[in-house]
Amino acid sequence: xxxxxKGRIISKGYAEGEALVSQQPFSFFGGVDTxxxxxxxxxxxxxxxxxxxxxxxxxxxxxxxxGSWVIYQLSENGVAPKAIVNIKAEPIIAVGAIIxxxxxxxxxxxxxxxxxKTGDYVKVNTNESIIVIExxxxxx
Amino acid sequence: MRREGLYLTRxxxxxLAGEDGxxxxxxxxxxxxxxxxxxAERMIDVKSAHxxxxxxxxxxxxxxxxxxxxxxxxxxxxxxxxxxxxxIDIEKWKDLGFxxxxxxxxxxxIKAYESMGGISLFSCTPQLLGAAPIFREHIAWAESSAxxxxxxxxxxxxxxxxxxSALASGIVGRTPLYGYHLDKNRIGQVLVNVEAELKTPSxxxxxxxxxxxxxxxKNPVFKGIPKSVGAIELKSLSxxxxxxxxxxxxxxxxxxxxxxxxxxxxxxxxxxxxxxxxKNELKRTYEKLSTATDEEVDYVAVGCPHYTVNEIQTVAQIxxxxxxxxxxxxxxxxxxQVKVIASRMGLTEIIERAGGKIVxxxxxxxxxxxxxxxxxxxxxxxxxxxYCPGFCKLNVHFGTLESCIGSAIxxxxxxxx
Numbered sequence: 418x419x420x421x422x423k424g425r426i427i428s429k430g431y432a433e434g435e436a437l438v439s440q441q442p443f444s445f446f447g448g449v450d451t452x453x454x455x456x457x458x459x460x461x462x463x464x465x466x467x468x469x470x471x472x473x474x475x476x477x478x479x480x481x482x483x484g485s486w487v488i489y490q491l492s493e494n495g496v497a498p499k500a501i502v503n504i505k506a507e508p509i510i511a512v513g514a515i516i517x518x519x520x521x522x523x524x525x526x527x528x529x530x531x532x533x534k535t536g537d538y539v540k541v542n543t544n545e546s547i548i549v550i551e552x553x554x555x556x557x
Numbered sequence: 558m559r560r561e562g563l564y565l566t567r568x569x570x571x572x573l574a575g576e577d578g579x580x581x582x583x584x585x586x587x588x589x590x591x592x593x594x595x596x597a598e599r600m601i602d603v604k605s606a607h608x609x610x611x612x613x614x615x616x617x618x619x620x621x622x623x624x625x626x627x628x629x630x631x632x633x634x635x636x637x638x639x640x641x642x643x644x645i646d647i648e649k650w651k652d653l654g655f656x657x658x659x660x661x662x663x664x665x666x667i668k669a670y671e672s673m674g675g676i677s678l679f680s681c682t683p684q685l686l687g688a689a690p691i692f693r694e695h696i697a698w699a700e701s702s703a704x705x706x707x708x709x710x711x712x713x714x715x716x717x718x719x720x721x722s723a724l725a726s727g728i729v730g731r732t733p734l735y736g737y738h739l740d741k742n743r744i745g746q747v748l749v750n751v752e753a754e755l756k757t758p759s760x761x762x763x764x765x766x767x768x769x770x771x772x773x774x775k776n777p778v779f780k781g782i783p784k785s786v787g788a789i790e791l792k793s794l795s796x797x798x799x800x801x802x803x804x805x806x807x808x809x810x811x812x813x814x815x816x817x818x819x820x821x822x823x824x825x826x827x828x829x830x831x832x833x834x835x836k837n838e839l840k841r842t843y844e845k846l847s848t849a850t851d852e853e854v855d856y857v858a859v860g861c862p863h864y865t866v867n868e869i870q871t872v873a874q875i876x877x878x879x880x881x882x883x884x885x886x887x888x889x890x891x892x893x894q895v896k897v898i899a900s901r902m903g904l905t906e907i908i909e910r911a912g913g914k915i916v917x918x919x920x921x922x923x924x925x926x927x928x929x930x931x932x933x934x935x936x937x938x939x940x941x942x943x944y945c946p947g948f949c950k951l952n953v954h955f956g957t958l959e960s961c962i963g964s965a966i967x968x969x970x971x972x973x974x
Contacts, residue, residue, distance in 0.1 A: 482719035490619035
């Protein structure tokens with residue numbers, strides 16, 4: 418029972434993996450521990466969850482432009498998300514994803530925060546500008 | 558044409574496809590993504606770029622490796638691209654006690670940027686150091702205090718670039734056509750009635766700090782600024798507006814080129830939003846910027862943005878024949894170029910003889926002063942007063958240049974108005 422949704426490529430590449438979804442905007446600067454990929458922002462929905470290797474889904478970015486470097490540092494340390502899905506991309510996250518070669522897709526035809534749940538298996542395919550969702554492959 | 562949205566010329570498509578090399582391809586990917594996000598129609602050429610992510614403290618190991626990788630891949634700047642300050646004094650880093658590992662990493666970044674053809678200004682005031690654009694010129698500048706000066710005082714056109722997007726624009730000589738490159742986004746939005754008497758650059762800093770926190774990203778129009786205003790005052794105003802707020806463009810009626818009249822600045826006869834900056838607002842802003850709770854001063858730091866020769870002359874005049882008090886560290890921040898001139902003029906000698914230091918090529922916010930365990934900083938910069946408590950763990954006394962230097966001599970905070 419797979420669902421395919423068309424979107425807009427912001428940063429190209431292909432990745433597939435387990436989704437981690439937040440309803441709240443996300444800041445990489447001050448938000449994530451660059452050594453481990455664990456979310457450190459106090460009070461954030463994803464606090465103490467690990468974003469490493471996940472398909473990270475959140476509405477949009479926030480915070481300082483240094484956030485672009487934080488994404489790059491996560492990637493250098495091997496603990497970056499495999500791909501990012503946004504409702505609307507914002508420059509800091511977009512630039513960070515591009516310099517780190519992390520696929521980023523936004524402006525999907527359906528709201529990704531409703532279509533994807535944490536634990537779903539998601540394939541981000543920027544060659545075809547689509548994501549493919551396999552519901553609940555992983556129990557969380 | 559490859560896609561919906563942003564139009565690309567055949568040449569731009571080739572760059573995006575990698576025909577100009579990997580660095581240019583990556584740069585174009587960044588700019589195309591930004592163009593998409595901001596719904597730009599197409600790309601335009603830029604005459605220059607100014608890159609902010611040059612300090613090691615700001616970019617970190619990640620930033621250092623990124624720029625080194627780019628340089629190793631053969632990246633070069635297609636348009637004149639100047640460089641922002643470092644995290645260390647480029648000449649006297651050893652005397653000032655910066656750690657060897659940090660210095661090595663900083664020099665690795667310098668080497669990478671210079672191998673790409675970056676212009677080694679190492680200053681946040683490119684507009685005053687030979688990199689000034691002209692009226693209506695399209696540029697891609699990072700450094701929030703320089704880009705808004707270029708937009709407002711010169712009437713050039715730039716968006717609020719980040720370090721990476723400015724770098725990308727420097728490499729391909731282009732930027733997407735959106736934001737402040739378009740007439741419609743340059744109209745004044747909030748009228749600021751200036752009723753307080755503004756006498757010093759720190760008064761202008763207070764005006765900027767007060768205005769920035771209210772208007773955020775909007776374009777303020779200042780009415781009531783005296784004709785005596787000049788580059789030094791506007792340098793302070795620009796930096797403050799970009800610190801408490803995110804102001805990329807402001808107008809000053811009768812002074813700046815897109816505001817010969819109020820009607821021109823606002824593009825209609827009156828603005829919906831008005832605020833007033835009077836004597837009380839001026840006084841309260843000075844108080845708000847001062848976080849220190851006692852009169853102790855152990856660090857006096859002026860030159861944010863970098864001091865001009867003229868400002869260093871003023872400091873030397875106050876210090877001549879006097880001594881900086883025991884236990885006070887007076888650091889005057891400026892560009893390497895200005896220090897050369899100041900030294901030739903004998904100003905450096907006067908300042909050093911008094912016990913002060915001229916620090917060149919360094920940023921007082923993004924430097925490594927933690928090891929000195931300074932407690933209370935005196936400064937005439939609203940930008941430094943805003944960032945230093947968080948970044949450098951300092952309490953602040955905010956005042957005029959005269960108060961700051963006077964306090965360095967007295968050994969305690971002494972206001973001189």
